[in-house]
Amino acid sequence: MASFMRQSSLLRQTCLSAFRQPLVTKNVTGVSQVVAFHASAKKQILPPPQQVIQGTMNDPAPIPESHPSEGSYHWTFERIVSVGLIPLTIAPFAAGSLNPVMDAVLCSLLVVHSHVGFQASIIDYFPERRVPKTRTSMNWLLRAMTLTTAVGLYEFETNDVGLTEAIRRVWKA
Amino acid sequence: MISQKVAQQSLRRLAVQQPYAMRWSMMNAASPAAIAIGRNVQTRQAATSANTEDPTKILARQRLNRPVSPHLTIYQPQITWFGSGFNRITGVALSGTLYLYATAYLASPLLGWHLESASMVAAFAALPVAAKILLKGTLAFPFTYHCMNGLRHLGWDLCLGITNQQVIKTGWAVVGLSTISAIALALL
Numbered sequence: 480m481a482s483f484m485r486q487s488s489l490l491r492q493t494c495l496s497a498f499r500q501p502l503v504t505k506n507v508t509g510v511s512q513v514v515a516f517h518a519s520a521k522k523q524i525l526p527p528p529q530q531v532i533q534g535t536m537n538d539p540a541p542i543p544e545s546h547p548s549e550g551s552y553h554w555t556f557e558r559i560v561s562v563g564l565i566p567l568t569i570a571p572f573a574a575g576s577l578n579p580v581m582d583a584v585l586c587s588l589l590v591v592h593s594h595v596g597f598q599a600s601i602i603d604y605f606p607e608r609r610v611p612k613t614r615t616s617m618n619w620l621l622r623a624m625t626l627t628t629a630v631g632l633y634e635f636e637t638n639d640v641g642l643t644e645a646i647r648r649v650w651k652a
Numbered sequence: 653m654i655s656q657k658v659a660q661q662s663l664r665r666l667a668v669q670q671p672y673a674m675r676w677s678m679m680n681a682a683s684p685a686a687i688a689i690g691r692n693v694q695t696r697q698a699a700t701s702a703n704t705e706d707p708t709k710i711l712a713r714q715r716l717n718r719p720v721s722p723h724l725t726i727y728q729p730q731i732t733w734f735g736s737g738f739n740r741i742t743g744v745a746l747s748g749t750l751y752l753y754a755t756a757y758l759a760s761p762l763l764g765w766h767l768e769s770a771s772m773v774a775a776f777a778a779l780p781v782a783a784k785i786l787l788k789g790t791l792a793f794p795f796t797y798h799c800m801n802g803l804r805h806l807g808w809d810l811c812l813g814i815t816n817q818q819v820i821k822t823g824w825a826v827v828g829l830s831t832i833s834a835i836a837l838a839l840l
Contacts, residue, residue, distance in 0.1 A: 524723040530712035593747035631758030645769040652777040
């Protein structure tokens with residue numbers, strides 16, 4: 480019985496494909512026109528890396544642990560920093576330069592904004608599954624550079640004229 | 653078709669006349685009575701293939717044959733995604749300048765460099781006018797573009813101007829305004 484059913488479904492398939500056959504146009508060399516989309520040479524910019532399957536084949540995608548400094552809070556924090564930069568960017572143009580306190584606030588927000596922006600870029604361009612070691616080292620490089628930048632800007636603010644005033648002086652030079 | 657009818661009819665006849673025979677043959681399961689009198693025969697299918705390869709390896713190999721999603725180069729250059737990409741490029745350039753300068757300023761006493769504002773001003777003042785304008789413009793354009801495009805991004809976060817036409821219009825507006833203001837700043 481079962482084998483009989485299988486045979487009948489096979490028959491049905493051949494019937495349908497017999498109808499379908501004339502729709503596939505063929506050129507002189509007998510190459511199907513349907514595959515023309517793939518006719519150019521295969522040049523992959525980022526070929527797939529070594530494929531591995533962790534666990535079994537049917538494990539669900541892992542749900543990341545929720546963390547207060549990740550996800551929506553992080554996103555809102557980014558926006559607050561960005562919005563805070565708007566008046567601090569406009570003010571020097573109106574006033575010539577900023578007073579030391581506002582200049583320090585501007586520098587702090589710039590460091591945070593830059594750090595978050597670099598972090599997003601690292602996450603986008605160094606995927607963990609493709610280049611895990613580069614990802615880790617870039618993250619640590621960013622942390623180190625953010626630290627040196629913050630300390631460097633602190634030195635610049637305390638021993639020099641401040642960021643906006645320095646830019647104004649160079650611009651007028 | 654005729655053979656199908658014949659088979660169907662004979663199966664119906666069998667089902668009506670000998671229901672137990674029908675059930676045993678169809679379900680391939682012995683009834684309790686058959687087991688009690690020892691009339692059941694267990695049949696077990698032997699494995700048809702001698703494939704002992706790790707199935708996870710097969711899946712991994714099949715995944716390598718999947719097409720790779722196309723890269724940016726296949727898309728038509730449009731202001732919507734060019735503007736977005738340029739926003740990141742300008743941001744990285746500006747922040748990179750800040751990071752490199754501040755880190756170099758921190759290390760300058762060790763390296764003997766003079767990066768304090770007074771020597772920067774003196775060095776800049778010594779440049780010819782064309783170089784001054786070029787340098788100012790190179791710094792001013794990423795700044796104006798990133799600031800103005802940043803306002804667009806904050807607007808999108810509030811669901812303002814997110815239709816395709818609006819994104820195209822504001823995109824070109826930002827390109828125009830940032831270019832004009834960068835030229836103005838360069839000539840300042």
